[in-house]
Amino acid sequence: xxxxxxxxxxxxxxxxxxxxxxxxxxxxxxxxxxxxxxxxxxxxxxxxxxxxxxxxxxxxxxxxxxxxxxxxxxxxxxxxxxxxxxxxxxxxxxxxxxxxxxxxxxxxxxxx
Amino acid sequence: xxxxxxxxxxxxxxxxxxxxxxxxxxxxxxxxxxxxxxxxxxxxxxxxxxxxxxxxxxxxxxxxxxxxxxxxxxxxxxxxxxxxxxxxxxxxxxxxxxxxxxxxxxxxxxxxxxxxxx
Numbered sequence: 001x002x003x004x005x006x007x008x009x010x011x012x013x014x015x016x017x018x019x020x021x022x023x024x025x026x027x028x029x030x031x032x033x034x035x036x037x038x039x040x041x042x043x044x045x046x047x048x049x050x051x052x053x054x055x056x057x058x059x060x061x062x063x064x065x066x067x068x069x070x071x072x073x074x075x076x077x078x079x080x081x082x083x084x085x086x087x088x089x090x091x092x093x094x095x096x097x098x099x100x101x102x103x104x105x106x107x108x109x110x111x112x
Numbered sequence: 113x114x115x116x117x118x119x120x121x122x123x124x125x126x127x128x129x130x131x132x133x134x135x136x137x138x139x140x141x142x143x144x145x146x147x148x149x150x151x152x153x154x155x156x157x158x159x160x161x162x163x164x165x166x167x168x169x170x171x172x173x174x175x176x177x178x179x180x181x182x183x184x185x186x187x188x189x190x191x192x193x194x195x196x197x198x199x200x201x202x203x204x205x206x207x208x209x210x211x212x213x214x215x216x217x218x219x220x221x222x223x224x225x226x227x228x229x230x
Contacts, residue, residue, distance in 0.1 A: 043223035099146050102156040
């Protein structure tokens with residue numbers, strides 16, 4: 001069984017702040033981890049992914065995430081957020097290359 | 113680039129009626145398509161995984177009798193919600209995987225089909 005946990009349901013920061021959105025997973029084998037963003041009323045947009053290699057992966061719009069096997073984590077970070085980054089962010093694990101299992105999401109609000 | 117189109121974007125149906133939604137992959141070959149439902153509480157439930165030339169695999173609590181899926185070729189999939197009731201409302205998303213892209217694992221998602229049941 002694989003699970004994905006996003007401990008923060010809501011995160012609020014000011015424009016220009018840095019932010020870290022937390023994601024922890026439980027799965028014993030090789031996995032594929034990714035982050036998606038969902039703006040209000042829209043579908044899912046891919047941000048970044050990790051499968052192997054450098055544990056720090058770069059994504060679109062200045063986002064990066066770091067994989068940690070010891071912590072079973074794949075936290076998403078951005079050094080300086082913009083108001084347009086306000087959205088819901090979903091962490092996902094893909095244990096068998098076909099199906100994604102999503103966390104419950106973290107709503108990021110960027111205030112001016 | 114790889115794109116996924118879903119339609120209709122929104123449907124309002126009467127309780128007990130059915131709704132069919134379609135998923136079109138453009139720019140890549142969708143060897144597998146996963147259908148999800150996002151509840152009003154925003155959590156995602158996997159309904160089923162459809163792989164061309166393989167049996168469709170439904171997750172627990174979802175059945176073919178309720179959510180029949182068709183995946184006739186590498187660019188198209190459809191799913192019907194039969195006898196829709198209030199608990200079926202939500203945003204239905206299809207995520208398609210490029211089978212020729214190696215094990216990158218990336219799913220491309222459409223904008224979703226939002227179902228409202230009266």
